[in-house]
Amino acid sequence: MAFTKVHHIGILVEELEVGRHVFCDGWGLAVNEHRSPWPGGRPGTLEGTSSIEIPVGEMYLEISAPNGDTGPAAEFVADRRAGMYWIALASTNVAADVAMLRANGVATEGDWDGAGAVFLDPADTLGLRIQVVPEDGYYTHPHYLGAGILTGMGHVGIAARSMDEIRDLFGTKFGLAEDPHEERGLDTDDYEDQAGDVNADDPVHLVEYPLGGCVIEISVPTTDDSGTARLVQNRAPLGAIYHHIAPYAPDVHRSAETGEAAGLVLIDPVPPREEGREVHVAWFHPRTCAGTLIEIWDRPPGGGHMLQYG
Numbered sequence: 001m002a003f004t005k006v007h008h009i010g011i012l013v014e015e016l017e018v019g020r021h022v023f024c025d026g027w028g029l030a031v032n033e034h035r036s037p038w039p040g041g042r043p044g045t046l047e048g049t050s051s052i053e054i055p056v057g058e059m060y061l062e063i064s065a066p067n068g069d070t071g072p073a074a075e076f077v078a079d080r081r082a083g084m085y086w087i088a089l090a091s092t093n094v095a096a097d098v099a100m101l102r103a104n105g106v107a108t109e110g111d112w113d114g115a116g117a118v119f120l121d122p123a124d125t126l127g128l129r130i131q132v133v134p135e136d137g138y139y140t141h142p143h144y145l146g147a148g149i150l151t152g153m154g155h156v157g158i159a160a161r162s163m164d165e166i167r168d169l170f171g172t173k174f175g176l177a178e179d180p181h182e183e184r185g186l187d188t189d190d191y192e193d194q195a196g197d198v199n200a201d202d203p204v205h206l207v208e209y210p211l212g213g214c215v216i217e218i219s220v221p222t223t224d225d226s227g228t229a230r231l232v233q234n235r236a237p238l239g240a241i242y243h244h245i246a247p248y249a250p251d252v253h254r255s256a257e258t259g260e261a262a263g264l265v266l267i268d269p270v271p272p273r274e275e276g277r278e279v280h281v282a283w284f285h286p287r288t289c290a291g292t293l294i295e296i297w298d299r300p301p302g303g304g305h306m307l308q309y310g
Contacts, residue, residue: 003097003174004135005212006156007090008053009245010062011290012073013082016041016052019063019290023054026262026289027247027255027296028147032060032140041065045088045117045131046073055140056247057152058213063290082291084242086119086129087156089174089211094118094134101132104173126160126169127238149255150247154297155208155215160240161232163205163220169240170209170216179215182208185222202226219243244293252280255296264288 013019016039023029036042036052044051048071049064064085066074076085091097095115098108107121117133145151160166170176185205203226204219221229228243235241249255256270259282267283284294 002092003132003176003211004090004092006059006153006214006216007088007133007135007138008060008062009084009153009156010045010064010086010088010129010131011083011292012046012049012076012085013063013065013290014077016050016063016065018065018082019054019061020052021262022264022288022290023056023061023063024146026259026264027249028149028258029054029056030144030146032144034141034144044073046085047071049073055144055146056150057145058138059153060138060140080291083286084245084292086131087242088117088131088133090135090138091132092135094132098132100175101173106173123238126165126240127236128158128240128242148250149258150249150296152248153214154246154248154299155217156242157217157219157244157246157293157295158240159204159219159221159228159232159236159243161220161236162239163207163218165239166207166218166220170218176209176211176216179208179210182206185219202228204228217246244295246295246297249282249296249298252282252296252298256282259284259296 011019020031024031031038032053032055038052041050041052044064045062046064048067050067051062051064054061054063064073066077068074098118106124109119109121112118117131119129119131122129171178203222205222207218209216219228221232223229231241253270253273256266260266265285265288267285270280270282271277279297279299282296286293
């Protein structure tokens, strides 16, 4: 038994076109019409929704819209209009991994056939909606990978109130291994970027859990007055909340240009290429990106990138 990768990310929207516009018009990705014909899509993972799949590297975004006014998806959209709602983790043995999770105090939600995909009870996962799905060898034909602006999903960002709670959830209960090379944020020097600026307006303690070609990145605020701290205080009553997604772009400046041309709003300008930074980042505002804060970056591989820790 093993969790192998982040299989897909679920984003809820009012209309499927909202998600298609952001990721296809904004960044050159494509709807996988073999699996989710446009414009009607397919029946969604969540009951009472229709969905489209937009591949990003080894995984996909499942963009879902409610078909009516009732049910959890409709309630979420009525409250927030759009946003990230769940992640799905692929397992080579769902029954064994769910049994392990149950033994560790994580219950499942709703009826389950004992072998297929199942959602975990958010009450036991710090409020995060997490689905376990069978490893299905998901593969996307290169035709659906788009224009090469975004080539993979670097990480899924989660904001949380306690690192001890997070390590208990992902390390102990899920059995994932933390990347020992990437813990940072407890020293103020960690907030200095290569241009010498101090970026401590949102200080957080960061850890990473690699999973397949993606990373689950956890941010725990180290002060009480940052944006992340307020998000956790106001929106994470059980301890954690999805914060952002971070697609990888070979050329961050190109992604900023195409995104802005499609009407997506950058939070801050991308530093010029000539500054010689190791990493360039483009943050896009959630109100123009299907309710999802998006961090596009080009971080190079770390020293241990060839290994899945543990």
